[in-house]
Amino acid sequence: MIHGLIQQLMNQALATKLIDREDEIYVRNQVLALLQMTEFIESDGETNLEIPELLEKITDYACEQGIIKDIFDEKEIFSSKIMNCFLPRPSEVNKLFYKKYKQNPEAATKFFYELSKNSNYIQMKRIQKNMEYQVVTEYGDLDITINLSKPEKDPKSIAYEREVQQTAYPKCLLCIENEGYAGRMGHPARSNHRMIRVNLLDQTWYLQYSPYVYYNEHCIVLSENHSEMKINEETFLRLLTFVEQFPHYFLGSNADLPIVGGSILSHDHYQGGNYEFAMAKAPDDWHFEMTRFPSVQCAVVKWPMSVIRLRSDQINPLVQAAGHILSKWKNYSDEALEIIAWTGEIPHNTITPIARKKGERYELDLVLRNNRTNIEHPLGIFHPHADVHHIKKENIGLIEVMGLAVLPARLKEELAEVENYLLGKPSLVADYHMEWAEQLKARFGASVNEFNVQTIIRKAVGDKFLRVLEDAGVFKRDEAGIAGFKRFIQALF
Numbered sequence: 001m002i003h004g005l006i007q008q009l010m011n012q013a014l015a016t017k018l019i020d021r022e023d024e025i026y027v028r029n030q031v032l033a034l035l036q037m038t039e040f041i042e043s044d045g046e047t048n049l050e051i052p053e054l055l056e057k058i059t060d061y062a063c064e065q066g067i068i069k070d071i072f073d074e075k076e077i078f079s080s081k082i083m084n085c086f087l088p089r090p091s092e093v094n095k096l097f098y099k100k101y102k103q104n105p106e107a108a109t110k111f112f113y114e115l116s117k118n119s120n121y122i123q124m125k126r127i128q129k130n131m132e133y134q135v136v137t138e139y140g141d142l143d144i145t146i147n148l149s150k151p152e153k154d155p156k157s158i159a160y161e162r163e164v165q166q167t168a169y170p171k172c173l174l175c176i177e178n179e180g181y182a183g184r185m186g187h188p189a190r191s192n193h194r195m196i197r198v199n200l201l202d203q204t205w206y207l208q209y210s211p212y213v214y215y216n217e218h219c220i221v222l223s224e225n226h227s228e229m230k231i232n233e234e235t236f237l238r239l240l241t242f243v244e245q246f247p248h249y250f251l252g253s254n255a256d257l258p259i260v261g262g263s264i265l266s267h268d269h270y271q272g273g274n275y276e277f278a279m280a281k282a283p284d285d286w287h288f289e290m291t292r293f294p295s296v297q298c299a300v301v302k303w304p305m306s307v308i309r310l311r312s313d314q315i316n317p318l319v320q321a322a323g324h325i326l327s328k329w330k331n332y333s334d335e336a337l338e339i340i341a342w343t344g345e346i347p348h349n350t351i352t353p354i355a356r357k358k359g360e361r362y363e364l365d366l367v368l369r370n371n372r373t374n375i376e377h378p379l380g381i382f383h384p385h386a387d388v389h390h391i392k393k394e395n396i397g398l399i400e401v402m403g404l405a406v407l408p409a410r411l412k413e414e415l416a417e418v419e420n421y422l423l424g425k426p427s428l429v430a431d432y433h434m435e436w437a438e439q440l441k442a443r444f445g446a447s448v449n450e451f452n453v454q455t456i457i458r459k460a461v462g463d464k465f466l467r468v469l470e471d472a473g474v475f476k477r478d479e480a481g482i483a484g485f486k487r488f489i490q491a492l493f
Contacts, residue, residue, distance in 0.1 A: 002061050004043040006031055009054045009082075016051075016118040018086045030085035034078070036067055051118065052125035055079045073185045080189035081182065083119045090179060093194045105246045109274070112196060113217050116209045119192045123149060123211055131412060135462025139303055140278035142462055143404040146411050149212045174222045174267040176206055198245070200238045214399060214406060215275040221251060222269040229256040229265045231351050233323035239270065239355035240315045240362055248274055252354035252365075254398045259371035259380045260350065260472075262397035271398055278403035279303055279365065280356060288489050293321040304469035304477065305401060306368040306485060311361055318364050325366055326351050328492055337484045338381050339370055339474055348372045352401050367401050368474050368488075384468045390432040391464040396472045405465040415457055422448045422456070436460075 010028055013019045019027055032040060035058070049057075059079050063070040068078045087093070093115070101108035116122045131146040170177035173188070176195065183189030188211070196207040198221065210218045221242060235253055242251045251272035254262030284299035295317045301307040308325060312318040330349050333341045341349045352367040372381045384392050392400075392407060399406060418437045420427035422444065429437050440460055441448075448456060470476065475485035 002035070002037075002058070003041045005054055005058050005061070006035075006040070007043055008047055008049055009051065009058065012049075012051050012054065013086050013118075016114075018115070018118045027085050031082055034067075034081055034085070035062060036065070050125075051083075051120055052123075055082060055120060058082065071185075073183065073189075077183045077189040077191070079120070080191040080193075083121070084180070084191035087115075087119055087192055087194065090194050094197055097196050106248050109217060109219075109246065109249070112194075112207075113209060115194070119194075121192045121194070121211060122209055122213055126150070127212060133458055135459055135465070137462065137466050139466070140281050140403065142278055142465055143215070144407065144458070144462055144465065145214055145405065146407045146409065147212075148409050148412060150409075171226045172264060172267050174220070174264060174269050175226050176222070176224055198242070200241050201234065205238075210271075213273075214404060215273055215277075217249070217274040219249070219272050220269055221272060222267060225268075226266070227268050229254065229261060229268050231256045231326065231353065233319055233326070236319045236322045236326075236353055236355070236364060237315065239353060240318060240364065242270075242272070243355050243357045243362070244315065246272075247357040250275075250277075250280065250354060250356040252398045252402070253352065255350045255352045255369045255371075257347065257350045257369070257371045259373070259383055259395060260352070260369040261395065263395070279307065279354075280402065282307075284309065290321060290324070290492055292324065293317050296321045300485060300489075301365065304466060305473040306475040308366045308368070310364045310366070313361055315362060318362055322353065322364055322366055325492060329368055329488070332488055332491060334484050334487065337475065337481065338372065338374075339484075340372055343372075352398055354398070354402065369472075370474050382472050382474050385471045388464050388467050388471065390430070390436060391461060392468045396468065400468070401472075403469075405462075405468070407461070407465075411461075415461070419453045419457055422453055423450065436464075 006028065009031070010024055013027070014021065014024065028040060032038070059075045062068045062078055063075065068074045088096070093112070097108050097112055100111050117124050126149040129148040131148065133144050134141040135144060167184070170181060178190045179193050179195050181190040181193070183191070193208070198205045198207050204224050206222050206224065208220050208222070210220055231253060239251045239253065243249060249272045251270050253270045256265065258265065279301070282301050282303045285302040287297070287299045290296065290298055295312055295314060297311040298321070299309045301309050310318055310321050329351060330347065331341050332349060333339055341347065348370050350369050352369055354365040354367070356363050370382050373379065374381055377383065377385060379393070383396065391411070392405060414430050414433060417427045417429045418433055418440070421429050421437050422441055440456065444456055473481075475481040475488070
């Protein structure tokens, strides 16, 4: 049976052009070595199984034979090692990438994206488990994702992980040392991981895809050095330089402060991809001019968060205008709106920037952020407030800012219980959902049925996410907030 599985894996690798026919015997022998097999018996390899399913079965065989332990991390490491047998070295991947780049940038990224999927580095089978839908709002269609793709470790794996001595190599999940790293207990397998070297401002940065993509061609561009996140003029220039090289991609950065930043602030990196979020489609709300930058068009975007959009045919004026806004915002306070720039020497104001190219024009969105806390809002004044924590409590980073909610896996079962409650069926609604469930029942009453209950719940979740974005906006979209935003714009002159 194992010989048939190996042959099927080889057939799939050939069909997806992961390997060429002349490499088949070499690659097969590498796989045999990992399985501690010294011979191969030709067998029928024609089935409909795809690479992820075949890897699971071959990895199960390795467990049965005592080659590896039946522990999640060891199985992931072994599976990654198998797929590494099919992949060229990083230098060859880069040569192929830039050969296709000469045709056009889209051909290059398409090649690399397909390679990353076919090698099982991007976990497409697991990603397909995610619940995804859109919700119509006054600001456009917000994307909702309930993240079910990352598997939970079993107690045996967790217990074994405690026994293994931890190391500081690689320093974090974004370090370049992850390329080809076998992995260990508590650190993901990366044998089948490859990165593209990209020259940005005469520095080498690295392009990779997220193993658990949230949207089409969800990429990460990371610094060669393990250095902290930072937002400055060089950041803006680097983002715009990237979209100049890859005009079909956007690229943005999480903010560089806790609470308003992303999950990894210790390694400078950006996220991008070939996808248009609701925020990118959002229209201008009102315009203003900065006379110091006559070639730059300036607008405030119609969006629940506070966004300034800059446009220009040239990169340098855009960078200078953005740098001016950042400099002003870092030291800007409006106590009436709870915006205070500093507490002693601790900064609170920063920006989440997103760059894109539309035709011949560059766009740079600057999302104003503030990470202050107070007694009423100990997790953040401009952070999801307590009444939406039952849906979303985590930091609002770049992806959420643009209009994609990444919600916890617990909601799959919890929302099903809320549906049962609305239908009058026996239910076990979590305590933290109960007030919301009662509000929905009072609002929709007898109009709820088996056919519309999911739609009602999904819309209600989308409304909560919209509230999350409104909470994170420093200038609210009410009379006081709009007046405050205009005061800040005046301070730019």
